[in-house]
Amino acid sequence: METTNIPGYAYGQVNRSPVTLAELELLKQTVLFSAADVAALAQAGQVLAPQTDAILDVWYGFVGAHPYLLRYFSLHGQPDGAYLARVRARFGQWIIDLCTKPYDQAWLDYQHEIGLRHTTAKKNLTDGAQAEPLIHLRYLTTFIVPLTATIKPFLQNGGSSTDEVEAMHAAWFKAVTLTATLWSYPYVKEGQF
Amino acid sequence: METTNIPGYAYGQVNRSPVTLAELELLKQTVLFSAADVAALAQAGQVLAPQTDAILDVWYGFVGAHPYLLRYFSLHGQPDGAYLARVRARFGQWIIDLCTKPYDQAWLDYQHEIGLRHTTAKKNLTDGAQAEPLIHLRYLTTFIVPLTATIKPFLQNGGSSTDEVEAMHAAWFKAVTLTATLWSYPYVKEGQF
Numbered sequence: 001m002e003t004t005n006i007p008g009y010a011y012g013q014v015n016r017s018p019v020t021l022a023e024l025e026l027l028k029q030t031v032l033f034s035a036a037d038v039a040a041l042a043q044a045g046q047v048l049a050p051q052t053d054a055i056l057d058v059w060y061g062f063v064g065a066h067p068y069l070l071r072y073f074s075l076h077g078q079p080d081g082a083y084l085a086r087v088r089a090r091f092g093q094w095i096i097d098l099c100t101k102p103y104d105q106a107w108l109d110y111q112h113e114i115g116l117r118h119t120t121a122k123k124n125l126t127d128g129a130q131a132e133p134l135i136h137l138r139y140l141t142t143f144i145v146p147l148t149a150t151i152k153p154f155l156q157n158g159g160s161s162t163d164e165v166e167a168m169h170a171a172w173f174k175a176v177t178l179t180a181t182l183w184s185y186p187y188v189k190e191g192q193f
Numbered sequence: 194m195e196t197t198n199i200p201g202y203a204y205g206q207v208n209r210s211p212v213t214l215a216e217l218e219l220l221k222q223t224v225l226f227s228a229a230d231v232a233a234l235a236q237a238g239q240v241l242a243p244q245t246d247a248i249l250d251v252w253y254g255f256v257g258a259h260p261y262l263l264r265y266f267s268l269h270g271q272p273d274g275a276y277l278a279r280v281r282a283r284f285g286q287w288i289i290d291l292c293t294k295p296y297d298q299a300w301l302d303y304q305h306e307i308g309l310r311h312t313t314a315k316k317n318l319t320d321g322a323q324a325e326p327l328i329h330l331r332y333l334t335t336f337i338v339p340l341t342a343t344i345k346p347f348l349q350n351g352g353s354s355t356d357e358v359e360a361m362h363a364a365w366f367k368a369v370t371l372t373a374t375l376w377s378y379p380y381v382k383e384g385q386f
Contacts, residue, residue, distance in 0.1 A: 023331075026259075026261050027331060027335050029259065029261075030259075030262070030332060030335040030336065030338070030339065031335050031338040031339070032338060032339060032342060066219075066222065066223075068219050068222075069223070119385065120385075134384075134385060136385065136386060137377065137381050137385055137386055138216075138220060138374050138377075138386055139223060141334060141370065141373060141374040141377060142220050142223040142224050142370060142371065142374050143223065144337060144370050145223070145224040145225060145366065145367055145370050146223065146224070146225060148366075149225060149363070170342070173338065173341075174338050177334065177335060177337050177338050178335065180334060181331050181334040181335050184330065184331075184334060184377070187381050187382060187385045187386075188330050188380050188381060188382070189380060189381070189382060191327075192312065192313075192327060192329065192330055192380045193329060193330055193331055193380075
């Protein structure tokens with residue numbers, strides 16, 4: 001995928017995260033993240049990359065079927081189609097990045113940027129969107145479940161063994177939880193993250 | 194389990210949650226929670242109840258093996274044994290309640306109380322503990338993974354079929370994510386939960 005052509009995708013060009021690499025290391029330990037997960041995610045990246053559009057169809061179908069979710073892409077009940085399309089391209093890149101990027105300073109910084117783009121600090125700005133000014137935190141956390149549950153059939157499409165699918169799925173769950181946690185930073189009262 | 198003998202366990206006797214039942218219903222939809230999950234959790238409750246102590250041994254072993262987690266039960270590096278013991282009894286009851294209680298107003302209210310007891314608002318008060326005044330939110334969210342991953346062997350101990358174990362595990366994951374979400378409320382800036 002040619003990442004530089006994705007509007008608003010600014011990986012490697014954003015401000016530093018307030019979370020340190022040392023703190024990230026402890027979060028990785030807490031979600032039981034190991035070298036085996038890095039390898040399983042690399043394999044998942046290969047399996048998922050050609051299916052990105054189909055995955056996004058499922059996720060956008062889920063959002064579109066639930067007005068209380070679609071509202072975050074809407075203003076006064078009117079969805080912003082251009083906004084939905086621009087976010088979709090970055091969401092697809094997020095799948096690949098989650099599986100293949102090293103979880104280093106640049107990755108950490110970009111997780112914070114993604115978090116900010118869900119809040120009043122930066123939502124809609126990147127895309128000039130006409131939409132609600134904030135996605136409530138409760139949906140970032142609860143989305144861990146649909147993002148984890150719906151990925152399994154796609155992991156099973158790659159011709160991998162059952163054990164490999166289980167390993168990829170477990171690693172994906174850890175990675176999604178890690179990012180949802182990092183994305184929550186801008187929502188939290190000072191000193192309580 | 195005789196719940197009334199658990200120190201600090203105040204189910205049904207706490208203040209009203211700021212989250213409404215209508216909002217809870219949308220969170221349940223977001224984690225794909227269905228009537229089948231209620232049934233699977235009821236079965237899980239029967240499987241897990243006699244294993245509560247063994248489960249808590251695993252979870253306390255995890256916390257005890259990580260100084261950055263044990264510190265939340267400690268002050269100036271000194272763990273508070275009485276606090277650890279009192280929390281353990283309630284944590285065991287939480288396993289049972291998560292599986293067997295209806296997710297009604299009383300349940301919703303108690304999730305908020307549990308959230309508050311992780312923050313400066315109420316931490317240590319219930320138990321007269323000598324410990325850090327706050328558990329950082331990032332560990333509530335990341336704990337979704339170890340609480341979900343470590344429960345599976347215990348679900349497998351009940352003589353249930355593979356499909357039943359998968360259903361119980363999926364329902365447990367949804368329930369844990371739902372509670373972690375509700376527990377985050379007191380940490381979040383006004384209007385952003």
